[in-house]
Amino acid sequence: MKAMRWEGQDQLRLVEIPRPQCKAGWVLVKVMSAGVCATDAHIIHGTFYNGEPPHVLGHEIAGEVVEVGDDGLQAWLGKRVVVETAIGCGLCEHCRSGNKHLCAQGGEIGFPPYNGGYAQYVTVPATCLYEMPDAMTYDEGGILEAVACPVGAIRRIGLAFGETVLIQGAGIAGLSFLQAVRACAAGKVIMTITRESKREQAMRYGADVVVNIASEDLAARVLQETEGKGASLSIDAAGAPQTITDAVRLCAARGRVLLYGLPAEETLPPFPVTHIIMRQLTVLGLTNNEMGWAPLLGMVARGEINVRDMVTHRFALEQLPQAIELVSRRPDALIKAVVHPWASETA
Ligand SMILES: [Zn+2]
Ligand SMILES: [Zn+2]
The missing domain is CATH 3.90.180.10 (Medium-chain alcohol dehydrogenases, catalytic domain)
Structure with a gap:
């Protein structure tokens, strides 16, 4: 062969x-x-x-x-x-x-x-x-493997009807997260891009607000879009030091932070521990969640995830x-x- x-x-x-x-x-x-x-x-x-x-x-x-x-x-x-x-x-x-x-x-x-x-x-x-x-x-x-991991992560962390979600990173993982939270009846979904040409993809897969972080202040925009609260579920699918720190900082009090993007070992971000404690955040790291496969197959067949x-x-x-x-x-x-x-x- x-x-x-x-x-x-x-x-x-x-x-x-x-x-x-x-x-x-x-x-x-x-x-x-x-x-x-x-x-x-x-x-x-x-x-x-x-x-x-x-x-x-x-x-x-x-x-x-x-x-x-x-x-x-x-x-x-x-x-x-x-x-x-x-x-x-x-x-x-x-x-x-x-x-x-x-x-x-x-x-x-x-x-x-x-x-x-x-x-x-x-x-x-x-x-x-x-x-x-x-x-x-x-x-x-x-x-499907590339989609199953983000879907499994959402299945693990859970999402309540109408929750606001921030997703950083608009690659295959980010777009899979986007479709997964949409399928779970998320509320407002804010997605970040770094190049304007990615805006159309983010909109097409269901983002309500797309923020180009190359030209816009992400923190100010997220606070504006969430009545000053931050995102109820804050997902980092980019793995850069800045996006990881932002994922924590832009999460609402008592919200959940889902870390998925892998940072390079030599550029680990300073971890905002005090912020996590004072805001009572739940921080969860997820990868390769096998539990996503079986439900995902049905969702793809029914057209719920494209x-x-x-x-x-x-x-x-x-x-x-x-x-x-x-x-x-x-x-x-x-x-x-x-x-x-x-x-x-x-x-
Ligand atoms: Zn892979
Ligand atoms: Zn075993």
Whole structure:
């Protein structure tokens, strides 16, 4: 089969490797669409460490089950599926409570030692599978992992009818948060952008107020829009020192701060502890929340969350280097790119 293998810093090579064998409890998925994640770009550029090359990356996967590792899994044959990333041991309290990503044994599809979706086939544990509703396309399935994490985070933190929400960051995570809080009947939703060309996307996915922080004072605007109170739920999906500090400072008294964007270790922001205590804030860090997957599949099928239009760029497997370059450059039109391992040209 064809695979695009990461072989070293900024090195990707198209290789012919044997189709993987699936062991008991695992299935073989024919990859139809694989989302291209910024994390992979960081790994390939050498700016994020998660195991050694050579390796087939790709942890956002949709495809068809074409082989099963044991008779008990026969019912999966031929099913259209999305693949959840975390593997887990299946036995510990985290795995049993739907938090496989916290399992001490860990393991993630697409990260060493588990090969990922930048290939024509991939093997995954059956416990990572969700059947796709008929109405969902492979491309929607292929980027669902990037949407499931923010949706799961909102499911965990909860949102009451009519609450005001501030979302900083208008990338795939921010736009997913935006749709998730809209689906939960949020009140006024304020979203930040740094370039004017992102305003249309933010409005289209449901923001009431879009603030360009390059030209406008965010604090003044948030206070003006919230009758001086601040946001009831304040989400940081950008991960910059300033946005994290603002997320705390612009949260209403007794409100909740949801931290999702990852800051670089060398630029950690000064943490406003006194403010958190005096304003009685709840600060929650969230990532990879597995609980988002099952409800999200139904919401996408019913059109309550629009994933289809978030797939803005499509590439053949051979074009993965261009896709990685695009994701690294992040032009405004980009929300999410996918690769098609069975296509020979850009669709
Ligand atoms: Zn990712
Ligand atoms: Zn476990």
